[in-house]
Amino acid sequence: MALELKVNGQPAGVDVDPAMPLLWVLRDVLNLTGTKFGCGVAACGACTVLIDGEAVRSCVFPVGQALGKDVRTIEGLGGGKPHALQTAWIERQVPQCGYCQSGMLMAAAALLAANSDPRDADIDAAITNICRCGTYPRIREAIRIAAQNLRGGK
Amino acid sequence: MKRRTFLLGALGAGGALVVGWSLLPPRSRMGSRETWGRLAAGDSVALNGWVRVAKTGEVIVAVPRSEMGQGVYTALPMLVAEEMDVPLAQVRIEQAPIDAIFGNVAMLAASLPFHPDNVHGTAGRTAQWFVSKLARELGLQVTGGSSSVRDAWGPMREAGAAARAMLVAAAAKQWNVSAGECTVDAGIVKHAGGRQSRFGELVQSLDVVPVPSTVRLKDPGQFRLIGTPAQRVDVPEKVDGKARFGIDVRLPGMLFAAVRMCPVPGGRIANVESGVAMKRPGVEKVVRFAGAAGCAPGVVVIATNTWLAREALSKVDVQWDPGANATLESRAQIEGMRRALNDEKGFTFHERGKGSDALKEAVMVVEAEYRAPWLAHAALEPMNCTAQFTADGRLKLWAPTQVPSVLRHVAARYAQIEASRVDLEVTLLGGGFGRRLETDYVIPAIAAAREVRPRPVHVLWSREEDMTHDFYRPAAVARLRAGLDASGNALAWVTKSVSDAITPRYTERAYPALAADTPDKTTAEGLIDQAYEFPHRECAHVTLKTAVPIGYWRSVGHSHNAFFTESFIDELAHAAKRDPFEYRRDLLKSHLRHRAVLELAAQKAGWTQPLSAGLARGIALHESFGSIVAQVAEVSLSEGGPRVHRVVCAIDCGSVVNPQIVAQQVEGSVIFGLTAALYGEITIRQGRVEQENFPQYPMVRMAEAPRIETHIVPSGEPPGGVGEPATPPIAPAVANALFVLTGKRLRSLPLRLA
Numbered sequence: 017m018a019l020e021l022k023v024n025g026q027p028a029g030v031d032v033d034p035a036m037p038l039l040w041v042l043r044d045v046l047n048l049t050g051t052k053f054g055c056g057v058a059a060c061g062a063c064t065v066l067i068d069g070e071a072v073r074s075c076v077f078p079v080g081q082a083l084g085k086d087v088r089t090i091e092g093l094g095g096g097k098p099h100a101l102q103t104a105w106i107e108r109q110v111p112q113c114g115y116c117q118s119g120m121l122m123a124a125a126a127l128l129a130a131n132s133d134p135r136d137a138d139i140d141a142a143i144t145n146i147c148r149c150g151t152y153p154r155i156r157e158a159i160r161i162a163a164q165n166l167r168g169g170k
Numbered sequence: 171m172k173r174r175t176f177l178l179g180a181l182g183a184g185g186a187l188v189v190g191w192s193l194l195p196p197r198s199r200m201g202s203r204e205t206w207g208r209l210a211a212g213d214s215v216a217l218n219g220w221v222r223v224a225k226t227g228e229v230i231v232a233v234p235r236s237e238m239g240q241g242v243y244t245a246l247p248m249l250v251a252e253e254m255d256v257p258l259a260q261v262r263i264e265q266a267p268i269d270a271i272f273g274n275v276a277m278l279a280a281s282l283p284f285h286p287d288n289v290h291g292t293a294g295r296t297a298q299w300f301v302s303k304l305a306r307e308l309g310l311q312v313t314g315g316s317s318s319v320r321d322a323w324g325p326m327r328e329a330g331a332a333a334r335a336m337l338v339a340a341a342a343k344q345w346n347v348s349a350g351e352c353t354v355d356a357g358i359v360k361h362a363g364g365r366q367s368r369f370g371e372l373v374q375s376l377d378v379v380p381v382p383s384t385v386r387l388k389d390p391g392q393f394r395l396i397g398t399p400a401q402r403v404d405v406p407e408k409v410d411g412k413a414r415f416g417i418d419v420r421l422p423g424m425l426f427a428a429v430r431m432c433p434v435p436g437g438r439i440a441n442v443e444s445g446v447a448m449k450r451p452g453v454e455k456v457v458r459f460a461g462a463a464g465c466a467p468g469v470v471v472i473a474t475n476t477w478l479a480r481e482a483l484s485k486v487d488v489q490w491d492p493g494a495n496a497t498l499e500s501r502a503q504i505e506g507m508r509r510a511l512n513d514e515k516g517f518t519f520h521e522r523g524k525g526s527d528a529l530k531e532a533v534m535v536v537e538a539e540y541r542a543p544w545l546a547h548a549a550l551e552p553m554n555c556t557a558q559f560t561a562d563g564r565l566k567l568w569a570p571t572q573v574p575s576v577l578r579h580v581a582a583r584y585a586q587i588e589a590s591r592v593d594l595e596v597t598l599l600g601g602g603f604g605r606r607l608e609t610d611y612v613i614p615a616i617a618a619a620r621e622v623r624p625r626p627v628h629v630l631w632s633r634e635e636d637m638t639h640d641f642y643r644p645a646a647v648a649r650l651r652a653g654l655d656a657s658g659n660a661l662a663w664v665t666k667s668v669s670d671a672i673t674p675r676y677t678e679r680a681y682p683a684l685a686a687d688t689p690d691k692t693t694a695e696g697l698i699d700q701a702y703e704f705p706h707r708e709c710a711h712v713t714l715k716t717a718v719p720i721g722y723w724r725s726v727g728h729s730h731n732a733f734f735t736e737s738f739i740d741e742l743a744h745a746a747k748r749d750p751f752e753y754r755r756d757l758l759k760s761h762l763r764h765r766a767v768l769e770l771a772a773q774k775a776g777w778t779q780p781l782s783a784g785l786a787r788g789i790a791l792h793e794s795f796g797s798i799v800a801q802v803a804e805v806s807l808s809e810g811g812p813r814v815h816r817v818v819c820a821i822d823c824g825s826v827v828n829p830q831i832v833a834q835q836v837e838g839s840v841i842f843g844l845t846a847a848l849y850g851e852i853t854i855r856q857g858r859v860e861q862e863n864f865p866q867y868p869m870v871r872m873a874e875a876p877r878i879e880t881h882i883v884p885s886g887e888p889p890g891g892v893g894e895p896a897t898p899p900i901a902p903a904v905a906n907a908l909f910v911l912t913g914k915r916l917r918s919l920p921l922r923l924a
Contacts, residue, residue, distance in 0.1 A: 050411020114408030150841025
């Protein structure tokens with residue numbers, strides 16, 4: 017049974033069980049490996065993607081529930097040009113090993129889409145992903161820089 | 171004069187360094203133009219084992235260390251680019267082939283159990299020289315021990331300087347001028363007369379230029395790149411999803427596999443029922459494999475994607491024979507260690523003055539027992555490896571590993587083929603922290619690939635398998651005693667600790683023929699090697715072998731021994747009714763670097779300034795991996811638990827290659843250590859690790875992450891490590907603040923108030 021998905025604005029047909037978690041469809045079927053596996057129980061956030069703009073942990077999200085929705089992964093975050101968050105991430109030199117950063121960026125993108133001027137408590141509440149390298153202080157700063165740039169129309 | 175000794179001496183003088191490596195043992199690490207082998211063919215020419223120049227002008231640098239977040243893909247090419255006078259943007263890195271010139275000499279030299287005060291004595295220098303020579307011959311290509319920059323500081327700058335000299339010689343020959351009249355700027359050789367050539371234009375004439383036998387390294391005052399916060403070269407691909415980790419290896423025809431391994435150390439498979447799993451869609455094979463290299467025996471399910479493999483694995487019914495460790499309990503192990511503290515004499519690593527006899531002369535003896543649990547590494551990228559037996563009989567491996575040369579050795583042994591027939595590609599590492607110094611993850615991949623040859627197969631562990639089959643930071647107990655005089659000054663420092671020893675266990679797994687239960691510095695580091703000037707010292711350790719697999723965990727022995735040492739120093743200060751900062755400073759009269767670090771942290775933290783109500787400060791100082799770190803933590807109690815708001819960190823890590831990377835590593839190390847201090851504990855019941863995933867093994871997240879400030883002490887000394895030294899001090903800094911807040915001295919990790 018072929019499922020018709022829309023990933024990063026492009027149609028994508030996949031012949032998989034609708035119960036298959038979206039994470040593995042992205043990584044193993046569509047070869048979009050930017051989305052990572054970290055825990056399999058929605059505890060770490062490495063697999064975070066956007067579904068209709070909402071941050072979703074794709075390791076426990078059945079692909080069947082993504083039909084007719086807009087799936088956005090790190091590969092399509094900026095839609096062709098770097099997203100303000102990606103620019104801020106580079107400016108602040110956020111990543112270390114980098115493994116969690118796709119999920120962090122997607123969670124941050126959902127936050128900024130809903131809140132153009134997040135306070136510390138908003139960031140604490142929205143970014144619950146794990147970074148084992150400890151890049152949290154820089155992520156916080158980069159989110160603020162990106163928010164400011166977006167508000168300023170940059 | 172022995173080269174290594176000469177090198178150390180000359181660097182200590184701090185001036186320009188002239189090295190002649192062709193004459194002096196240990197052998198040169200410059201390598202030859204042939205080191206690159208077939209890689210050098212085509213549009214580029216190798217100048218030595220480390221540097222190649224392409225016709226495009228691009229400089230290609232061999233990087234023999236793994237990028238696991240610590241910034242080596244940026245810091246190491248900076249060393250070459252500096253000496254070559256080429257912009258970092260014009261430099262591309264390639265994974266170095268396996269060759270003895272790339273072996274990590276600095277790491278092995280640092281494994282000797284010397285007190286830092288004695289390293290420069292005759293015995294220390296002789297032993298260091300010997301181990302360096304041995305390390306050069308062994309060629310262990312290892313990323314660990316915060317040693318990458320320390321190890322590369324000489325060889326990679328020498329390689330860059332030699333390459334630069336050859337480019338200059340080629341241009342000078344073309345122009346028929348003296349090399350001394352030429353300069354290099356931004357990848358262009360220039361002559362005073364106005365002629366100039368880009369590096370790429372000189373490639374064709376480089377073949378006839380001899381490799382120089384001596385080079386002049388830049389004086390630090392001439393550095394243009396070293397010491398600057400150059401942007402990391404790996405950051406852009408880490409924000410757009412393009413970075414390739416081990417988990418991202420994708421090959422034509424590749425299969426995906428899931429693995430389950432015996433949950434009890436030393437256990438075996440009794441029976442496997444895989445009939446149901448084999449009927450699942452997409453399943454190719456169910457493979458039973460024997461344990462090796464520390465990897466437990468287990469079952470691999472190979473399928474057309476990871477999810478199908480995971481689903482089918484859940485339908486495989488495995489009966490385990492847990493063996494002798496069926497009743498293994500961490501609690502009982504700790505009690506056994508506490509008994510050994512009383513019953514065993516142990517090995518004395520360090521003794522000075524009258525040792526423990528000096529306690530008899532003390533006016534007051536302070537004594538305390540400390541404890542630390544086992545810890546998992548929990549790198550966010552779970553263990554994985556991709557393997558393929560090719561039709562021509564080679565074994566190809568793709569692995570996120572810290573130990574290419576060890577991995578190749580172990581893989582060849584398990585696959586029963588010659589190491590020369592094993593090809594290994596090292597990917598980016600989604601965290602290492604010492605977990606990827608192990609080689610166990612290659613075993614299930616080889617077992618799987620053997621059954622589906624010649625197709626490649628990617629074996630990815632679940633988080634549960636990763637967490638329950640780690641090589642844990644060893645648990646430890648320690649008794650610390652100190653004798654104080656009438657004014658509270660510490661006269662004697664006497665410690666005894668008990669733990670298993672990592673290095674012998676690691677050697678048993680990787681090189682069983684070399685395994686021996688010799689004293690292991692990692693057990694005692696952090697207790698025996700600190701700078702405090704006690705006239706009398708005695709530090710012993712008892713190695714108690716346990717069945718719990720143990721391994722190197724970021725900052726290794728320092729990770730718990732710093733907690734013991736720096737908490738206990740705080741106890742002494744309070745016993746002496748003195749300020750903990752001043753008490754430490756007074757114990758560092760002749761250790762000026764340590765004192766400067768301590769003072770800088772205290773000053774930047776406003777140690778003497780009042781804090782708002784409910785907040786308290788704790789301080790800790792610790793030296794490890796060639797660097798000295800002091801931290802001041804500001805802590806409060808929230809809902810009964812500690813909450814760390816701000817950490818001020820001062821570090822003396824010698825010469826700094828990239829201060830931006832130093833700050834990153836300090837921040838990351840503090841948070842890594844804070845997770846251990848607040849939450850980290852692996853427990854074992856009936857032979858099985860109880861924590862399987864992040865809900866049972868919590869991590870510091872955004873909401874608990876403190877503000878962290880890094881202050882670097884300027885230094886002209888050779889570089890120290892930066893990947894680990896900021897981890898050890900955070901636990902005692904927080905514990906010392908908690909004592910101020912609660913009056914309660916927490917002597918066991920993690921720090922629990924209730």
